[in-house]
Amino acid sequence: MPQPEFLPSAPEFHIKLPKGAEAHGRLLTEFGGNGTHKFLLREGSLVAAEASPGLSKHTRRVRAELRASGGLVDAPGVPGAPYLPPTERRWVTTRDIECNSSSAAAGLVYGYDASGPESWRTEEGHPLADYLSTAWRAPRKAWLVRGSNVSGRNLVRQLWLEEGFVSLAAAHLPPVEESDPTKSTLRRFVEDGYEGASSYHQKRALVDELHAFLTQMRVGDTVTTIGDGWLHLGRITGDALQTSSPGGLSNLRRTVTWLPQSHAYEELPEEVQQKLSVQHDVVDLTGVLEALDGLTGPTEPGAPAEGGEHPPAERPVPRELSLPEITDELAVDLLVHDPAWLRETRELLLDERQLVLYGPPGTGKTYLALKLAEYFGGGPEQVKVVQFHPSYAYEDFFEGFRPVEDPETREVAFRLTAGPLRELADLASREGNRHIPHFLLIDEINRANLAKVFGELYFLLEYRTRSVRLTYSGDDFALPPNLFVIGTMNTADRSIALVDAAMRRRFAFVELSPRTEPTSNLLARWLKREGRDMEPARLLDALNARIEDADFAIGPSYLMKPGVYRDGGLDRTWRTKILPLLEEHHYGEGLDVAARYGLDALRERRP
Numbered sequence: 001m002p003q004p005e006f007l008p009s010a011p012e013f014h015i016k017l018p019k020g021a022e023a024h025g026r027l028l029t030e031f032g033g034n035g036t037h038k039f040l041l042r043e044g045s046l047v048a049a050e051a052s053p054g055l056s057k058h059t060r061r062v063r064a065e066l067r068a069s070g071g072l073v074d075a076p077g078v079p080g081a082p083y084l085p086p087t088e089r090r091w092v093t094t095r096d097i098e099c100n101s102s103s104a105a106a107g108l109v110y111g112y113d114a115s116g117p118e119s120w121r122t123e124e125g126h127p128l129a130d131y132l133s134t135a136w137r138a139p140r141k142a143w144l145v146r147g148s149n150v151s152g153r154n155l156v157r158q159l160w161l162e163e164g165f166v167s168l169a170a171a172h173l174p175p176v177e178e179s180d181p182t183k184s185t186l187r188r189f190v191e192d193g194y195e196g197a198s199s200y201h202q203k204r205a206l207v208d209e210l211h212a213f214l215t216q217m218r219v220g221d222t223v224t225t226i227g228d229g230w231l232h233l234g235r236i237t238g239d240a241l242q243t244s245s246p247g248g249l250s251n252l253r254r255t256v257t258w259l260p261q262s263h264a265y266e267e268l269p270e271e272v273q274q275k276l277s278v279q280h281d282v283v284d285l286t287g288v289l290e291a292l293d294g295l296t297g298p299t300e301p302g303a304p305a306e307g308g309e310h311p312p313a314e315r316p317v318p319r320e321l322s323l324p325e326i327t328d329e330l331a332v333d334l335l336v337h338d339p340a341w342l343r344e345t346r347e348l349l350l351d352e353r354q355l356v357l358y359g360p361p362g363t364g365k366t367y368l369a370l371k372l373a374e375y376f377g378g379g380p381e382q383v384k385v386v387q388f389h390p391s392y393a394y395e396d397f398f399e400g401f402r403p404v405e406d407p408e409t410r411e412v413a414f415r416l417t418a419g420p421l422r423e424l425a426d427l428a429s430r431e432g433n434r435h436i437p438h439f440l441l442i443d444e445i446n447r448a449n450l451a452k453v454f455g456e457l458y459f460l461l462e463y464r465t466r467s468v469r470l471t472y473s474g475d476d477f478a479l480p481p482n483l484f485v486i487g488t489m490n491t492a493d494r495s496i497a498l499v500d501a502a503m504r505r506r507f508a509f510v511e512l513s514p515r516t517e518p519t520s521n522l523l524a525r526w527l528k529r530e531g532r533d534m535e536p537a538r539l540l541d542a543l544n545a546r547i548e549d550a551d552f553a554i555g556p557s558y559l560m561k562p563g564v565y566r567d568g569g570l571d572r573t574w575r576t577k578i579l580p581l582l583e584e585h586h587y588g589e590g591l592d593v594a595a596r597y598g599l600d601a602l603r604e605r606r607p
Contacts, residue, residue, distance in 0.1 A: 156227030171248030362555025445487030
């Protein structure tokens, strides 16, 4: 029987299971039925004995056949060890097992379906994916290549536009013989050629940029660059070429046909500006390819449309982001007397993207915020609600490492987990969603340490066209232009410090007070619509007239609940909901709150 041939460029890979168990194997030169390299699971590898319910039928059958043939046997236990639960039982391979792919081998080892290119790792932690040739890519991609400051030289102005190419310095890169080198190959070149000249993070970024330039870019892709405040667009017309250059500033090149028209950076669509703000020498702009096509068209003037693309006349027009207009029906539904208030709120959201509804308790801040978010977003699916509190942190709000139990192994490990803002931002930025408004509603926004919760996102609230490097994942992140934030703030809450100037600069603040529209006379309008007696509205007006501090005025929502209008409900609500608030406000003053603000006192003195 012929011996299997290992892929020469790939080392041995490992999968680590809980309790120190480990499987190991090698990539084979032969391809499996799905077009990827076969994988040899080596003798002596430990395999999870328990299979998850979702494991594919094929892998389940392979495991059963190996058990029946003796290829998988019970792993020897530790003498005197207690009985192991099913999740910790292991099998061991008694011979080398040839698998159709690395993913098939990973499923066999884990007992649940998994991605082999990401699961199998080298001793240094590099994924198997780095040793595979480039996989499928989109028919046409878009790229940013920076060249306006290469060792102090503006190559865009001095070389690229005049001579028709883009380049990377690649001064220490040896000759690359492969047409599509893998990341592992490029990593070896960078480790050898840039030894002592770059930090670990710089080398890792350089590997990614070289891999994109050499293997991901193709003839026909759109390419952009920025020079002197202008965006230049072109089309890649040649394969990557290594050459020598003065000062080693442009040793790796691709020829480009530049379009004659350039575009001022400040006039570019916001989503394009966000992508251009990512600080790498090579940036994948395929996510905004449609917007770039909107600047110049997908093909050069007079050129035929490429296969699979729409000709210019039939190209779909990108849908623009907007908020629905305010209707009289909405104003009536929300009992807002003057629709102009709603229109102004809509304009503030369009201009600022963030606003805070603030006011005393009971003024309907949360209710109104929810209704507006659902109306502008088109439904509750585009609205996510969070409530801040003193222990709320960045890791809860955006992303952080949290203890997570593996449903298969029952082991607990710290994993990078997205918070509500990251989840909503990812949803809003998906293809097909970018014209749909999405809303994050933050209730009691002033009850958390805002600088701690928002972290570097504070910057993005003010500069929506920029991106920042994230603390935990290291991703370059920008807030999607279709993500809006509405916060609510209770002005009677004296347990927190006043909102700082940075917060006020980033949010528009809209007051909801019983003394001003739209909350003024709201209870009277509600009672009229419900066909009820108007006495509660007159009593509430009389009460607020006696409260000198506007931040402690009582909102109408306390008296807009069904229980208030059952027998004794008004008295009960006044005694258990409203008077305790005022007792806290006057604590230590020796004031008889019931005598001043009670129902009997208000009824006696009412004209």
